[in-house]
Amino acid sequence: MLPALIARLGAHRVLTAREDIIPYGFDGTATLKQVPAAVVFPASAEDVSFVLRLAREHGAPVVARGSGTGLSGGSVPMAGGIVLCLAKMDRVLEIDTANLTLRAEAGAITQKIYEAADAAGLFYPPDPGSMKISTIGGNVAENSGGLRGLKYGVTRDYVMGLEVVLADGAICWLGSKCVKDVAGYNLRDLFIGSEGTLGVVTQVLLKLLPRPAARRTLLATFTSMEAAAAAVSAIIAAKVIPCTLEFLDRKTLACVEDFARVGLPRDAEAVLLVETDGHPAAADDEAAAVESICRTGGAAVVRRAADAAEAARLASARRSAFSALARLRPTTILEDVTVPRSELAGMVRAVQIIAERHGLQIATFGHFGDGNLHPTILTDERDTAEMHRVELALAEIVAETLRRGGTITGEHGVGLAKKPFLRRQLGDASFELLRLVKRALDPDGRLNPGKIFD
C-alpha cells in the first residue's frame, strides 16, 4: 500500500517514520492516543478518492483529520491504519459577495475564513474556541459551536454545500449556492457532525452574513450562581438575544485572572460576559436592557467595556479559560454537557455537589445563553484512585444532564469520549437508526472505525 501512496502523492506527502507520525496520534483531549501506520497529505478530492479506494483494496481503516484540536477523540486513529490529514488543502477558493458565500478547502483554518469574510465586510459567525488553529473541515465534521451560538447558531447553520468523498471513493457535491433548495434528501446535514465516519469532506461552501455594525460588551458579577442564572432567564424573557452570554464560576474566574490579569473580580460567585451586536441603536438598547436586568437581579458590579480594546481583553480572557485551568493540574478533562436553558442553575449546582461528593476539583464555565456548559475536571491521570472517582463523577454528570432533558455533547462530538453514553441518550430506536445509516454508507466500516458507536 505504501509504494502506491508514495507513487501517487510523492514521498513528502507520506509519513511513516515513528517520530513523524506520533503527533498525528492524538487530539485535544491528550489522554486518548494511538500511533497510526501512516499519515498522508492529499492535495485534492481526487487524491482523497485514491487513498480511500486503495484503503478499501487493502482493508485498511482511514481516519481523516485537520489540526487535531478536537476534544472527544474523534480524530484519534484508535484502529491504526491511515491518517488522512487535510491540513495542506487549506485554500480559500472564492468569496462571492453577490451571493454572500465563501468556498474553501477542508483544511482551511477557521480564523483565516473569518478574516477573509471580514476583509470583504462580511461575517462568518461560528467561533469555536480553537478557531485560530482548527480547520473548517474539522468544524464541519464535529459541527463545532462557539461563543455566538445563542444568536447565530453553530457551524451547521452556515454550511450551504459540501464536497464529500464517500467510502467507495465516489466524489459528491451536496448543496448549492441557492438559499432554498429541496431537491432530494438533505444529505449535506447528515455529513455535518458525522465525525468522519460517513465520508471525507474535502470542500465547503459557507453562507456569510453582513458584518454587524456595532458591538457592546458588558461584564456582570453575582454573589450567587442562582442570581446569575436568573438574570440569564430574565434577559431571554425580555426578548433580548445577545450575541454571546458567557459564564465563569468562581474557580474559573480566579484562575483566568491569575493567567490573563484583566481585572476580573476574584470574590464573585459567578460572572456573566455579555455581548450585544447589530445596528448601533439595537446593540445599545440591548446592552442597556441587559445592564438593567443584571442590576435588578442583584448583580454586584456591572461594567461596560469602555472601548473595543477593553472588550477584546475581556473576550480573550474568557477564551483563555481552558488554557488557564489546564495549568493547575497535570490532566484536564473538559466536559461538554448541555441542557435546556431553563435547567442551567440546577445543572451547575449539581456539578458542584458531584465535585464535593467525590473530592474533585471541577471548575465550570461555558455558554450560558445556549445551555452549553464546560465543567472542567482538574486531575492527574497517574493517580489511579482519583481517576476512578473522576469516572464516577463523569457518569453522574451525564446522568444529571439526561435527567434534565440535556445532551451528552453540545459541541465537541461523541468520538471516543462520549461513546459509552450515546445509546442512553438516544434510546434504542434512534440509536439503531444511526447504525443503519452507517452500514448503508460505509458497509465495511472503513471510515474512522470505533467512533460514535462500536
Place this chain on the structure above:
Amino acid sequence: MLPALIARLGAHRVLTAREDIIPYGFDGTATLKQVPAAVVFPASAEDVSFVLRLAREHGAPVVARGSGTGLSGGSVPMAGGIVLCLAKMDRVLEIDTANLTLRAEAGAITQKIYEAADAAGLFYPPDPGSMKISTIGGNVAENSGGLRGLKYGVTRDYVMGLEVVLADGAICWLGSKCVKDVAGYNLRDLFIGSEGTLGVVTQVLLKLLPRPAARRTLLATFTSMEAAAAAVSAIIAAKVIPCTLEFLDRKTLACVEDFARVGLPRDAEAVLLVETDGHPAAADDEAAAVESICRTGGAAVVRRAADAAEAARLASARRSAFSALARLRPTTILEDVTVPRSELAGMVRAVQIIAERHGLQIATFGHFGDGNLHPTILTDERDTAEMHRVELALAEIVAETLRRGGTITGEHGVGLAKKPFLRRQLGDASFELLRLVKRALDPDGRLNPGKIFD
C-alpha cells in the same frame, strides 16, 4: 386490513366510500391525482405505528398527508394504498417561553402555530404561501419556504426536534430543546424535506424568536426587469438583508391588481415589494437604504406603506399572486426553480424567451431575495398540443436553471412533478446516495412509493 383499522381507530376514523376518499387523492397541483384504498385518521404516534405495522403485514403502501396543499404531488397516493391523514392531530402542545420553543402535533395548522407564538410575544418566521391551511407536518415533509427566507431561512432552520414513526413502526425522538446538540448523526435533518418517504413525522419541536419590534414596507416599480434585479444586487451589496424581497413581473402585476385592487401600477415592467424588520432604528435605516438604492437604480416609483394596514394590503396582494393568476386559464402550473441570487435577471429573461418561443403565457413572480422564482404557466390541460409545448418549455426552464447553478425546486419538493429531473441536478453519485438511504430506512419501499425517485 380494514376490520383491524376500524377496530383500532373506530369507524369514524377510517374512510373507504369513494365519495369520501376522492378529496384525499390530489394535492395543490390539481393535475396529479389517484384514488386511495382507504383514508385513516390517527390520533397519536401509537396509532401511526399501528397503521405502519399493519400495512407492513399486508404489503400495503402508506402515504402520509396533512392538508394536501403541496405543489409537487408529494402527497398524491399514486400507488393506491392507505392515506394516513394527520389533520386531526392538530394540537399545539407547549410553548416554552424560557427556552423559546413550541411543540405541536404534526397536523397543527402553520398559521395557528404562528399565532400561538405571536400571542406569547414570540415569532415563528417560516411563512409558506399556504400557511393558513397547510400543516406543520407537511411543511416539515417538504421543508417549506415562504416570503421571509432571505433573512430568516426556511422550515428546517426552526426545527429543533421531531417525533418520527419509522417504516417498521418504531417511534423515535430526534433532537431536543438544547440549542447545541451533536450527539450522534443528525437524522432530524434527514427527515426534514424527505417528503414522507423515510418515516412519518408525528410531532415537532420548533425554535421561536423574539417578535421583531418594527416592520417597514416599501414598493418600488421599475421599467425594466434588469433594473429591478440590479437593485436587488445593490441592496445585498450594501449589506442590507431585508426580511422579504419579493418580485412581480408585468403579467402578474396586472393580474394581481385586477384581483386585489390595491393600487399597484399596471405599467411597470417589474415591481419589488420589500419589508425590513427588527429594531425600529434598524428597520428604518434599512428601509431608507432600500429606498435610496431603488431610486438611484432608476425606480419609477418608490412608495412606503403609510401604516400597518397598507403594508398588510400590499403583502396580501403579493400573497394572492397564485390565486389571481389561476383565474385566467383552466390549468395553472406553478414552477419553483431557484437560482443563485446573481443569476436572477438572466433567469427571468430566459423564462420570458422560452414562453415566447413556445407561444405560452408564463407569468413570473417570486422571492427575489433568495433566488426562488415561481414562473407560472397558464394553460389548459385539455389542449393536447399546448400541453406538449408546456412540457418542452418546462424542460427548457429546468435546463436553464441547472446551467446557472440553480435547483429544480426551491421550496415545493420533488414529489412527482420534478422526479424526471432530479438525477440530472444531483449527478449519479449523489443520486445513488439518496437511494441507498431510502433502502436503508424503508427496505420494502412502503412509505410514499414512487416519490422523489422510482
